[in-house]
Amino acid sequence: MKTVRILALALALAPLAGCLEVEQHPPWRAGEYNGKPDNLPQQAYYHNDRLAWNAAIANRNQLQNEYERTSP
Template identity: 50%
Template sequence: MKRLFLILAPLAFLAGCLEVDQHPHWVKGQYAGKKDNRQYDVHFHHDKLSWWGTISNRNQHQNEYNRANP
């Protein structure tokens, strides 16, 4: 039992040391990573109003009562 503890204890301590930093890098107060493409930029050619209209139309046509009835 003591031998098993001596083998597993260093492994448990080392497991916490291998965690990678997950915070974004900031340079001069701004995020230094890649800019994310927005859906309205990619699929609607920068037309945010058209994108909102499509999302609103899709949401209005979702009806749980129609989906639940066989």
């Protein structure tokens, strides 16, 4: 009888398990995001030089090319 009571209590409280979810949406003020703007990678690492960023990505991709790494 005791297990039936515990099971009934657990079943009754199960729908309330999701009620403690914290709000995860970013804060908005006056229709705009109220937070720190994120820099693009080329702004953070290459002083806003997009060509240097693209060259670094192309070089990294070329080093991962198996046809270029193997010798015939």
